[in-house]
Amino acid sequence: GQNIDQPTEMTATEGAIVQINCTYQTSGFNGLFWYQQHAGEAPTFLSYNVLDGLEEKGRFSSFLSRSKGYSYLLLKELQMKDSASYLCAAAGKSTFGDGTTLTVKP
């Protein structure tokens, strides 16, 4: 994705915690989205951060630092069904990062 960087792949164990990072260099920043996409399916919305700090939503949390151009998605108590691609996207730019493929192992 244009000016959006994420790790390509990550592996974690069921029940563990994993942090997926996203850095962006986009101008005119209006906020950052996180989406989840299972293979062959449509992306689904997870979170939106426009202000600095942590937004918690159940097992998933998202953090934003505007000054550092940095965000992360934190997944707790990992389940097998969390195996998917996680995409970050800059609001107003319509472009996504290439996604991080997370594999959760038993």
Place this chain on the structure above:
Amino acid sequence: DSGVTQTPKHLITATGQRVTLRCSPRSGDLSVYWYQQSLDQGLQFLIQYYNGEERAKGNILERFSAQQFPDLHSELNLSSLELGDSALYFCASSVEVDNKAFFGQGTRLTVV
């Protein structure tokens, strides 16, 4: 169900042909986006419309065109198709430009 409807779900066509993909956004959403996703690739932004007007253009080929109609549904036209155009094509919609987007289930295009 996201509320975004895409038709057809699957499409198989020959090289050189032209196809039209259709998208009905969620009720009340004014913005429509089109994305292309090739096998094991990321989402490539093609084009965005807002209330009938083109708002942003991404990596859309000249062989591709789109429009948003007065009833807000959108169509993506792909012409002179090549094998490399085989992909999942997603449509998404949002209320406004910077709002979260809801994705349709996609149209899987196979060019043979």
